Amino acid sequence: MKHIFIIGVGLIGGSFALDIKKLYPESTIFGIDTNASHLDEAITLGVIDHKATFEDLDKADLAILAIPVDASLEILPKVLDHISDTTIVFDAGSTKEDICAAVKNHPKRRNYLAVHPIAGTEHSGPKAAIHNLYKNKTNIICEVEETAFKLQEKALKLFSELGMRIRYMNPKAHDKHIAYVSHLSHISAFMLGKTVIEKEKNERDIFDMAGSGFESTVRLAKSSPAMWTPIFKQNKTNVIETLDEYINNLKHFKKLMEDEDFDAVYKEMETTNHIKDILNGIQ
Amino acid sequence: MKHIFIIGVGLIGGSFALDIKKLYPESTIFGIDTNASHLDEAITLGVIDHKATFEDLDKADLAILAIPVDASLEILPKVLDHISDTTIVFDAGSTKEDICAAVKNHPKRRNYLAVHPIAGTEHSGPKAAIHNLYKNKTNIICEVEETAFKLQEKALKLFSELGMRIRYMNPKAHDKHIAYVSHLSHISAFMLGKTVIEKEKNERDIFDMAGSGFESTVRLAKSSPAMWTPIFKQNKTNVIETLDEYINNLKHFKKLMEDEDFDAVYKEMETTNHIKDILNGIQ
Numbered sequence: 001m002k003h004i005f006i007i008g009v010g011l012i013g014g015s016f017a018l019d020i021k022k023l024y025p026e027s028t029i030f031g032i033d034t035n036a037s038h039l040d041e042a043i044t045l046g047v048i049d050h051k052a053t054f055e056d057l058d059k060a061d062l063a064i065l066a067i068p069v070d071a072s073l074e075i076l077p078k079v080l081d082h083i084s085d086t087t088i089v090f091d092a093g094s095t096k097e098d099i100c101a102a103v104k105n106h107p108k109r110r111n112y113l114a115v116h117p118i119a120g121t122e123h124s125g126p127k128a129a130i131h132n133l134y135k136n137k138t139n140i141i142c143e144v145e146e147t148a149f150k151l152q153e154k155a156l157k158l159f160s161e162l163g164m165r166i167r168y169m170n171p172k173a174h175d176k177h178i179a180y181v182s183h184l185s186h187i188s189a190f191m192l193g194k195t196v197i198e199k200e201k202n203e204r205d206i207f208d209m210a211g212s213g214f215e216s217t218v219r220l221a222k223s224s225p226a227m228w229t230p231i232f233k234q235n236k237t238n239v240i241e242t243l244d245e246y247i248n249n250l251k252h253f254k255k256l257m258e259d260e261d262f263d264a265v266y267k268e269m270e271t272t273n274h275i276k277d278i279l280n281g282i283q
Numbered sequence: 284m285k286h287i288f289i290i291g292v293g294l295i296g297g298s299f300a301l302d303i304k305k306l307y308p309e310s311t312i313f314g315i316d317t318n319a320s321h322l323d324e325a326i327t328l329g330v331i332d333h334k335a336t337f338e339d340l341d342k343a344d345l346a347i348l349a350i351p352v353d354a355s356l357e358i359l360p361k362v363l364d365h366i367s368d369t370t371i372v373f374d375a376g377s378t379k380e381d382i383c384a385a386v387k388n389h390p391k392r393r394n395y396l397a398v399h400p401i402a403g404t405e406h407s408g409p410k411a412a413i414h415n416l417y418k419n420k421t422n423i424i425c426e427v428e429e430t431a432f433k434l435q436e437k438a439l440k441l442f443s444e445l446g447m448r449i450r451y452m453n454p455k456a457h458d459k460h461i462a463y464v465s466h467l468s469h470i471s472a473f474m475l476g477k478t479v480i481e482k483e484k485n486e487r488d489i490f491d492m493a494g495s496g497f498e499s500t501v502r503l504a505k506s507s508p509a510m511w512t513p514i515f516k517q518n519k520t521n522v523i524e525t526l527d528e529y530i531n532n533l534k535h536f537k538k539l540m541e542d543e544d545f546d547a548v549y550k551e552m553e554t555t556n557h558i559k560d561i562l563n564g565i566q
Contacts, residue, residue: 100396107427118494138491167491174492180479181493185500190551191532192471193558196463198532200561207561208421208450209457210464215562217468219499222559225552233545242478243537247530249474249481254526262516268473269508275476276505278490279498280485 001158005052005063007032007075009042011120012092013066017047020062022131023161030056042126057082065091070230073102080108085149086135089116089152095234096171113155114142117164117172118182122222135163140178142171155197179238184246184266186220186228187239193221284378284441288335288346290315290358292325294403295375296349297412298328303345304446305414313339324411340365345437348374353513356385363391371434373398377461378517379425396438397425399457400447401465405505418446421460425454462521467529469503469511470522476504 001024006013010029017029026158031048033039042048057063063079065072070094070195082105090113093099100114141161144152159166169177196218200206227273232239256264284307289296292314300312314331316322325331343366350354351546362372363386373396375381383397402420404411422442427435442449452460467471478503483489515522539547 002460085518118492120494122496131481137494139392140492175434177482177489177492180482181489181497184496185475187536188475188532189500190555191529191536192468193555194551195467195529197428197555197557197561198528199460199463206460206464209401209423209460211403211406212563213403213503214464214468216499217472218562219497219556221552221555222562223520223552223556225549225556226554229545229549232540236540238497240537240540243533243540244479245481246474247450247537249477249531250470250526250530250533253470253474254523254530257515257519257523257526260516260519262512264513264514266508268477269504269506269511272476272480272504273506273508274480275501278480279304279493279501279505 001061001154002027003030003061004028005030005057005060006048007065007079008067009038009048009126009129010066011124011128011133013064014042014045014047014126015133016064016066017042017121018131019134019162020158023158030060034053038126042129045055045126045129045237047126047129054078054082057087058084060084060087062158063087063089065089065093068227068230069095069099069234072099076103076112080106080111083108085110085111086151086267087111088113088154090155092117094182094231095128096174098234099230100146100171101212101233109146110148111151112255113144113147113152114171116140116142116178120129120234122219124224124227132163134159137164138167139164140169140174142169142174144168158184174282175235176238177281179235179242183231183235183239184242187232187243188224188246188249189218189220190223193218284344284437286313286342286344287311288313288315288343288566289331290346290348291350292316292321292331292360292409292412293349294349294407294411294416295400296347297325297328297409298402298414298416299347299349299375300325300403301412301414302417302445303441306441313343321409325412328409328412330409330412335498337361337365340370341367343367343370345441345521346370346372348372348376351381351510351513352376352378352517355382359386359395360389363389363394366391366394368394369434370394371430371437373438375400377465379423379457381517383426383429383454392429393431394434396427396430396435397454398438399423399461405502407507409529415446416556417442421446421450422447423450423452423457425457427451434486458518459521462525463519466514466518467525469506470515471529472503472525473506474500476501535544 006017029048030052117139289300312331313335400422
């Protein structure tokens with residue numbers, strides 16, 4: 001792997017770049033981004049070696065697409081148009097159904113692997129890129145059988161070197177389940193932040209009372225709207241389903257409190273404490 | 284400060300015990316708890332030196348009440364009945380209106396300081412006790428003027444030695460604001476955990492897809508129902524108000540998605556990103 005192209009040099013693409021450069025010191029990392037200042041920043045920070053254009057993609061051994069999921073629908077076909085027969089391309093988007101559909105009939109479909117690394121932080125941009133972001137993280141691969149065997153192998157070798165564990169799913173199941181364990185968490189955090197900020201308008205000093213519990217629960221409300229809006233748009237049906245269930249659970253909890261049924265309130269929490277074992281299981 | 288009594292030898296009381304022993308190595312730490320195995324565990328772990336009873340409280344220089352807020356309403360008057368005129372007693376409960384009312388007319392009201400240290404973890408019991416839990420944390424003191432001046436001074440000296448910053452509030456304002464920045468976060472996390480666990484019943488492997496974002500947002504769902512049920516009961520009116528606002532914000536977000544108004548979805552998140560500055564401010 002000599003020529004690596006990172007399309008979108010932010011947290012996700014930049015973190016791939018840093019680890020790949022460490023694994024393959026002789027490789028050259030090229031960056032493509034619509035944001036010129038991000039490209040300059042990525043060079044200054046040593047995240048990429050050179051700027052590049054789509055025309056340069058014919059020399060790519062590997063191209064990683066790490067841009068908002070709406071842009072991916074347009075850019076992935078364009079990337080496939082420019083690469084050689086031996087290039088492997090993967091994306092890192094949080095939705096998989098639309099992107100798999102977008103390239104279903106592309107002549108270079110077999111050069112593409114649909115990937116979702118379950119990794120990230122609430123920060124964004126090239127300066128958010130870090131080493132080892134992907135270590136011990138789950139990497140979901142969809143429609144693996146649509147990718148050429150030799151190119152699958154190339155990508156899987158890299159994921160293994162990065163320390164990731166692989167799970168195979170179909171795009172429909174991926175989008176449904178990820179709505180629960182990822183997309184809903186973000187809305188829950190954003191709306192918690194909103195509820196408290198709205199209060200603060202009138203009542204000063206309220207944040208002086210906030211501790212680490214609030215901070216942890218609201219952390220994802222720092223996330224990038226430019227990244228998350230297209231995810232919610234693409235995964236609209238599933239996300240609305242999770243929101244319906246979440247709102248119903250909150251209403252039920254409120255009703256128990258209004259009815260002063262605190263035995264039931266206790267049981268709601270006791271049952272959910274089971275999350276401890278589940279979270280231990282995923283660590 | 285020679286004789287320190289910790290009533291409730293769990294996370295909160297035990298962490299006070301550990302730091303006080305370090306600050307005052309010549310002091311003796313006595314533990315009172317209805318849970319006999321917790322007392323034994325606290326001795327084994329070196330969290331307390333000896334078990335004690337309410338009758339021993341007459342020799343206390345300091346007594347700290349760190350038990351569920353419903354139990355505090357009964358136990359605080361009993362503690363005040365047993366102490367000497369020079370003992371300072373403070374509690375650590377997450378609600379302040381009911382407890383201040385409960386001892387309003389007690390002859391030893393001036394020996395009590397109403398305190399809420401904004402500190403904790405999602406763990407509980409003596410084994411959860413840790414050093415430096417209170418360092419750089421906010422400590423809210425209510426009705427300070429109801430406590431004898433010399434005893435205020437004694438407590439404030441300790442809080443300063445523990446590294447806490449002090450905020451003074453009235454109990455009503457405390458309970459209203461803490462509902463937003465603490466109590467609502469817990470319900471939000473518990474119901475998120477519930478929503479995802481319910482899904483998992485039918486769909487295996489879903490948690491394999493969960494990453495650090497979900498883990499952070501759901502962390503508080505590990506909290507103790509025995510501690511939290513009485514808090515929600517005592518702060519019912521305020522908590523229901525925050526739940527109403529939170530549910531309305533979630534419904535509004537869902538409506539924007541249903542209407543496909545993704546510009547507005549973007550703006551909801553962009554506005555709430557302001558939480559970054561606020562959280563930086565509290566660190």
